[in-house]
Amino acid sequence: MLGQMQSQPLLISNLIVHAERHHGSTEIVSRRVEGDIHRSNWATVARRSRQVANALDALGLAFGDRVATLAWNGYRHLELYFGVSGTGRVLHTLNPRLHPEQLVWIANHAEDKALCFDMSFLPLVKAVWSKCSTVKHWIALCEADALPADHGIPGLVSYEAWIAGQKDSYVWPEFDENSASSMCYTSGTTGNPKAALYSHRSTLLHAYGAALPDALGCSARDAILPVVPMFHVNAWGLPYSGAAVGCKLVFPGPALDGKSVYELIEAEKVTMAAGVPTVWQMLLGHLQQNGLKFSTLKRTVIGGSACPPAMIKAFNDQYGVEVLHAWGMTEMSPLGTVCHLKNAQLDLSPAEQMAVRLKQGRAVFGVDMKIVDEAGQELPWDGKTYGDLLVRGPWIIASYFKGEGGDPLRYDEQGRGWFPTGDVAVIDADGFMQITDRSKDVIKSGGEWISSIDVENIAMAHPAVAMAACIGMKHPKWDERPIVVVVKKPGAEVTRAELLQFYEGKTAKWQIPDDVVFVEAIPLGATGKMQKMTLRQQLKDYVLPGL
Numbered sequence: 042m043l044g045q046m047q048s049q050p051l052l053i054s055n056l057i058v059h060a061e062r063h064h065g066s067t068e069i070v071s072r073r074v075e076g077d078i079h080r081s082n083w084a085t086v087a088r089r090s091r092q093v094a095n096a097l098d099a100l101g102l103a104f105g106d107r108v109a110t111l112a113w114n115g116y117r118h119l120e121l122y123f124g125v126s127g128t129g130r131v132l133h134t135l136n137p138r139l140h141p142e143q144l145v146w147i148a149n150h151a152e153d154k155a156l157c158f159d160m161s162f163l164p165l166v167k168a169v170w171s172k173c174s175t176v177k178h179w180i181a182l183c184e185a186d187a188l189p190a191d192h193g194i195p196g197l198v199s200y201e202a203w204i205a206g207q208k209d210s211y212v213w214p215e216f217d218e219n220s221a222s223s224m225c226y227t228s229g230t231t232g233n234p235k236a237a238l239y240s241h242r243s244t245l246l247h248a249y250g251a252a253l254p255d256a257l258g259c260s261a262r263d264a265i266l267p268v269v270p271m272f273h274v275n276a277w278g279l280p281y282s283g284a285a286v287g288c289k290l291v292f293p294g295p296a297l298d299g300k301s302v303y304e305l306i307e308a309e310k311v312t313m314a315a316g317v318p319t320v321w322q323m324l325l326g327h328l329q330q331n332g333l334k335f336s337t338l339k340r341t342v343i344g345g346s347a348c349p350p351a352m353i354k355a356f357n358d359q360y361g362v363e364v365l366h367a368w369g370m371t372e373m374s375p376l377g378t379v380c381h382l383k384n385a386q387l388d389l390s391p392a393e394q395m396a397v398r399l400k401q402g403r404a405v406f407g408v409d410m411k412i413v414d415e416a417g418q419e420l421p422w423d424g425k426t427y428g429d430l431l432v433r434g435p436w437i438i439a440s441y442f443k444g445e446g447g448d449p450l451r452y453d454e455q456g457r458g459w460f461p462t463g464d465v466a467v468i469d470a471d472g473f474m475q476i477t478d479r480s481k482d483v484i485k486s487g488g489e490w491i492s493s494i495d496v497e498n499i500a501m502a503h504p505a506v507a508m509a510a511c512i513g514m515k516h517p518k519w520d521e522r523p524i525v526v527v528v529k530k531p532g533a534e535v536t537r538a539e540l541l542q543f544y545e546g547k548t549a550k551w552q553i554p555d556d557v558v559f560v561e562a563i564p565l566g567a568t569g570k571m572q573k574m575t576l577r578q579q580l581k582d583y584v585l586p587g588l
């Protein structure tokens with residue numbers, strides 16, 4: 042017997058219709074590439090996204106065609122989020138931090154038909170347009186009079202001119218909720234990049250899940266600042282959850298330095314911000330150097346790579362801001378876990394609570410997870426036993442775009458597919474998951490595993506250390522031994538011996554790195570993560586002390 046409820050497909054257009062009808066006057070504030078602050082609201086975003094929809098129809102793009110963006114976080118990008126997906130075309134957010142050759146490869150692989158870009162990327166587009174063989178329409182996200190006459194890109198139009206002539210009424214089509222809505226390529230540290238192809242259904246379920254109180258906890262009373270880029274896993278889904286709850290959204294544009302982010306938080310009364318640890322490092326540095334405090338910020342979601350304990354402590358103890366440590370992946374839309382304490386843990390001492398907050402947290406409903414050994418046998422949730430982390434759920438990929446890489450899933454005895462995350466983790470009896478490492482970064486020493494994250498976290502707690510990367514070096518007896526590569530804070534001093542001494546008593550003796558290598562900079566990838574492969578390459582002639 043079937044249920045007798047309305048079966049309305051879960052579509053991205055539902056989000057913008059809801060946001061306009063129920064939260065039309067709630068503001069959308071953007072720092073623009075031009076440098077000024079722009080004010081819009083959900084009603085205006087909805088109206089202009091309908092103009093985008095009409096403009097796309099006028100171009101003759103087919104259902105499912107990819108429309109690419111090369112843009113920072115801002116209101117025009119938001120309009121494209123709804124305008125493109127709402128019509129059944131697929132929004133393809135390109136990461137402008139990638140190498141131009143890689144961008145060309147991705148645009149061709151995705152077979153993008155149109156590409157919308159911020160004016161700050163005009164030099165980049167000028168360099169690559171002729172190699173993007175499928176792109177027929179180039180749209181610059183600016184006013185008509187901001188286009189230079191000598192841009193040289195055939196058929197280039199300004200976004201404002203492109204939508205200006207279009208009607209602002211549009212009937213969003215209804216179609217299968219499993220239709221593709223947007224796509225994002227993983228940074229592809231090995232081999233060619235592969236794309237996660239999200240659906241309307243997966244995006245809406247993720248929007249509900251992410252907004253839950255024990256997930257990102259979004260509400261109409263919030264002003265949310267996604268520092269995480271809209272070109273990286275849809276800014277962790279915040280534009281969608283934001284529309285669902287009708288909160289104010291504040292976009293930082295290209296200005297991600299501590300001063301600019303701080304000014305925006307204060308001026309726009311931001312209550313929640315989300316981003317990767319490197320961004321918060323810059324923000325904390327700015328606060329500390331200038332003796333500043335936050336007046337409205339209540340919580341920050343930090344994920345993308347492990348959040349150093351020193352950062353959680355600084356936010357909590359010095360600024361009264363709760364850090365929500367979160368974990369996810371491009372392949373997971375991206376949310377997997379968020380660290381919120383359970384009721385029973387509220388009575389723990391501050392130190393005990395901090396130990397919980399360092400973990401990546403509990404699964405958001407919609408995500409199931411387990412840890413397994415090499416044979417695929419499930420391992421206990423005892424907070425000690427570590428294994429490969431596998432996940433499943435309706436916003437986790439089943440396969441990559443165009444079937445690249447074959448079937449990525451591993452099947453259990455019931456034939457259910459689990460996605461292997463490539464992370465190694467422990468899970469405790471309360472369901473709190475903690476990543477010990479990426480499987481390719483874990484250091485195998487004398488048959489035991491050393492978590493590179495643990496080694497990095499201790500170094501990061503030293504006041505002179507700005508950034509630390511732990512990598513394994515070949516050792517004839519132990520197989521591998523850890524070393525820690527360190528960038529010092531400007532003007533700060535620490536010696537190799539002092540830093541090694543700093544590890545004493547903080548970890549088991551055999552987990553203390555064998556050496557400290559000071560460098561000017563650690564290579565970062567396009568999503569702000571440390572590139573350990575490149576670092577290993579740079580240190581290929583390095584020899585461990587005593588060998």
Ligand code: ADP
Pocket residue numbers: 227228229230343344345346347348366367368369370371372375401462463464476478479568570
């Ligand atoms: P890419 O590296 O391709 O950009 P993602 O952005 O999808 O991929 O990153 C996913 C990976 O980032 C996870 O598998 C995990 O290794 C790491 N990661 C994400 N959040 C955290 C976190 N809070 N702590 C530790 N690692 C994290």
